[in-house]
Amino acid sequence: MKSLDELAKIKESRRAALKIREGVPSATEKAHVMMCGGAGCISSKCLDVVDAMKEALNKNGIADQVQIILTGCMGPCDMGPVAIVYPDATFYRRLKPKDAEAIVEEHIMQGNQIPRLMYRTPGAKEPTPRVNDIDLFAKQKKIVLRNNFYIDPTSIEDYIANDGYAALGKALTKMQPEDIIEEIKKSGLRGRGGAGFSTGMKWGFTAAASGAPKYVVCNGDEGDPGAFMDRSVLEGDPHSVIEGMAICGRAIGAEQGYVYVRAEYPLAIERLDYALQKARKNGLLGKNLFGSGFNFDIEIRIGAGAFVCGEETALLTSIEGKRGEPRPRPPFPANAGVWGKPTVLNNVETWANIPEIILKGADAYAAIGTEKSKGTKVFALAGRINNTGIIEVPMGTTLREIVFEIGGGIPRKKAFKAVQTGGPSGGCIPAEHLDTPVDYDSLGALGAIMGSGGMIVLDEDTCMVDIAKFFLDFIVDESCGKCSPCRIGTKRMHEILDNISNGKGKEGDIELLEELATTIKATALCGLGQTAPNPVLSTIRYFRNEYEEHIRDKKCSCNVCELKE
Amino acid sequence: MVACASNASNDELIKQLDKIIDPYRGNPGGLIQVLTKAQNLVGYLPKWVQIQIAEGLGVSLQEVYGVITFYTFFSLIPRGRHKISVCAGTACYVKGTKMVTTTIKDLLDLKPGQTTPDSRFTLEIVRCIGACGLAPAMIIDGKDVHGRLEPELIPAVLEQYA
Known part of the structure; x- marks a missing residue:
């Protein structure tokens, strides 16, 4: 890519071909079928539906007039396989191979949409045909997932047609490095990995740090159980991450980036690898980008299954091919990161926000969200909730809106008990706080954390002692063992919880748990240990009666724990 | 020493493993990538594989073993099909x-x-x-x-x- 003009030409020509996805009927094509190719829909056998559809198109002799595109995750995993048929933007769900023929012959060839395959709002008489009218989507605001309905993740032209790489072009030809950092600071963007540190400040520290070369790293080691947002971004829009990283490279003076992805996400690795090749081929990675003299390239590093590698210092050590053990901070990665050199490390979702901020400006971005938490947040809804899947909402949306309006509430008329956020580092928020606006600070005040965005909904049948034990069990398993508060302390806490859930709990156990928790939080080496007691502390805070019931009455009202007399 | 996923002879495996090591020869930073590919080739990571990798990358055998046992993805024993x-x-x-x-x-x-x-x-x-x-x-x-x-x-x- 030599210039902005060249990029604009690709955009124009591709955009014309994609008009049909904006609702403009085409003279040469009958339809574009966007089939969700997220991991959830692939597991629900969407590829069989694609095969059946191709067969139906061939049979009717219109294969050259209909495109079938496998997109990134569209969000509503429990309705999978899902698809959108353009130009009329009809949303179909729970597709079976036998439905493919109906879509081809009735909808695409005769123009009759198929009500039985459409989404129906619970309680509504009529189904909702158009995707943007569906309540589940209408309440969302998509920035990170801006492309997941529209583009083919394997087509760099599709990405460019939707303003892709225009932000990189702008950053390289019209902005100075310090302007870029200032813009990111002004946007108010905070780290989406969960800790919520100002992204612009992080970049500023690294730009100012002495030492060369500098590095840009993407944390795609999404390890929190119950979180699959980063996976959706990498699978659905890998170029947005590449573009964000390249912009940062320019801002801090780095020429090399690394994306660290966990081995459990083979499709994300495949799509990202393909996107990197396409970017290189189109001169959007490599030497002298946009004729600016700026060079940048990215390598993939595959995580080999260690939760602690999501912690930044452990991740950087793992990139170097070593045991992924954390180390004390300071020095922070901004001064001593990969190979001891200044490094910016942000998570996948943070990177995907960057192009939008640079292109549309910090003010537009900062207009969304709350006073101290700007923009949107992607959440993975799971557990005892009707609409499981991926959603993106403005910061400040309440938990009630997320769980009951977008998430569709609790299945089988059960009562809501709590929502768990932030995985093993987070906490449980009970029903009385459902009207809390979701942002970094208000969740922190409740003893939970924003975390990376996993939201597990728990209903009346979930035992909170058992949940606390589940997270501690996870931590004991994943603690790297380098520091003793985490290695020994969490083990002791787990033993006490195990006793309580077995009916061997005794008076004073709750207080002992609290004491251990406070010590571990204060003394553990890294983020994993420092936050490990949170699930226990927050369940004690809101559900102390359940602990007392297990200890005093040797009873589990939810019938989850098997207590021995 | 011979138990392996593919049916290639051991000499053949050694040659293929060398090919995996080649781009990283003398570069300890490539250890995890090499181990991942080696496990895909052999099915698990027996001692002879560890030795060949340690020598190729210029790291100690103990370090190779340390990395293998740290990450759950790697296995020291043969696994099922x-x-x-x-x-x-x-x-x-x-x-x-x-x-x-x-x-x-x-x-x-x-x-x-x-x-x-x-x-x-x-x-x-x-x-x-x-x-x-x-x-x-x-x-x-x-x-x-x-x-x-x-x-x-x-x-x-x-x-x-x-």
Whole structure:
């Protein structure tokens, strides 16, 4: 890519071909079928539906007039396989191979949409045909997932047609490095990995740090159980991450980036690898980008299954091919990161926000969200909730809106008990706080954390002692063992919880748990240990009666724990 | 020393392993990438593989062993032809991981970490495969996700893998 003009030409020509996805009927094509190719829909056998559809198109002799595109995750995993048929933007769900023929012959060839395959709002008489009218989507605001309905993740032209790489072009030809950092600071963007540190400040520290070369790293080691947002971004829009990283490279003076992805996400690795090749081929990675003299390239590093590698210092050590053990901070990665050199490390979702901020400006971005938490947040809804899947909402949306309006509430008329956020580092928020606006600070005040965005909904049948034990069990398993508060302390806490859930709990156990928790939080080496007691502390805070019931009455009202007399 | 996933002779394996090592020769930073590819080639990471990698990259054998035992992805012992990874992430846990492992135990007499005597299956518990929307779920052979599992559905799933 030599210039902005060249990029604009690709955009124009591709955009014309994609008009049909904006609702403009085409003279040469009958339809574009966007089939969700997220991991959830692939597991629900969407590829069989694609095969059946191709067969139906061939049979009717219109294969050259209909495109079938496998997109990134569209969000509503429990309705999978899902698809959108353009130009009329009809949303179909729970597709079976036998439905493919109906879509081809009735909808695409005769123009009759198929009500039985459409989404129906619970309680509504009529189904909702158009995707943007569906309540589940209408309440969302998509920035990170801006492309997941529209583009083919394997087509760099599709990405460019939707303003892709225009932000990189702008950053390289019209902005100075310090302007870029200032813009990111002004946007108010905070780290989406969960800790919520100002992204612009992080970049500023690294730009100012002495030492060369500098590095840009993407944390795609999404390890929190119950979180699959980063996976959706990498699978659905890998170029947005590449573009964000390249912009940062320019801002801090780095020429090399690394994306660290966990081995459990083979499709994300495949799509990202393909996107990197396409970017290189189109001169959007490599030497002298946009004729600016700026060079940048990215390598993939595959995580080999260690939760602690999501912690930044452990991740950087793992990139170097070593045991992924954390180390004390300071020095922070901004001064001593990969190979001891200044490094910016942000998570996948943070990177995907960057192009939008640079292109549309910090003010537009900062207009969304709350006073101290700007923009949107992607959440993975799971557990005892009707609409499981991926959603993106403005910061400040309440938990009630997320769980009951977008998430569709609790299945089988059960009562809501709590929502768990932030995985093993987070906490449980009970029903009385459902009207809390979701942002970094208000969740922190409740003893939970924003975390990376996993939201597990728990209903009346979930035992909170058992949940606390589940997270501690996870931590004991994943603690790297380098520091003793985490290695020994969490083990002791787990033993006490195990006793309580077995009916061997005794008076004073709750207080002992609290004491251990406070010590571990204060003394553990890294983020994993420092936050490990949170699930226990927050369940004690809101559900102390359940602990007392297990200890005093040797009873589990939810019938989850098997207590021995 | 010969037990391997492919049927190539040991000499052939040594040659192929050298090819994997070549781009990283003398570069300790490539250790995890080399181990990942070596395990895909051989099926697991026996001592002769570790020695060849240690010498190729210029790191100590102890360091290679240390990295292998740190990451759950790597194995020092041979595994079955098919790897069943039952997800024990939070969403799966609250929706029935215990049911899945109990059903598999009843069907195959197999506990986590074990391999069936006929080397058909290895069972392991993993932490969140990111298919929370389909909980409870398991992955077979690292790529086939089977979600919304129920006890009566599991036998048919396992039958697909000989």
